[in-house]
Amino acid sequence: MDDKTISYPSISVIIPLLNESENIAVLYENLNKVISPYNNREVIFIDDGSTDNTFEILKALHEKTLR
Numbered sequence: 001m002d003d004k005t006i007s008y009p010s011i012s013v014i015i016p017l018l019n020e021s022e023n024i025a026v027l028y029e030n031l032n033k034v035i036s037p038y039n040n041r042e043v044i045f046i047d048d049g050s051t052d053n054t055f056e057i058l059k060a061l062h063e064k065t066l067r
Contacts, residue, residue, distance in 0.1 A: 010040035
């Protein structure tokens with residue numbers, strides 16, 4: 001292993017949400033910047049009964065990341 005090579009472990013991030021539609025996109029973008037070095041990573045959002053369009057935004061992000 002080269003001295004400059006960093007080995008990152010797997011990471012899982014679990015985020016509970018309640019009426020956070022205005023914050024999800026920025027949170028997701030910034031979080032991806034932080035966890036991008038990890039080879040095996042997952043982000044799990046949990047919508048806890050939001051009454052805004054939090055769930056719809058989550059679905060759209062999911063579809064976007066599958067492409």
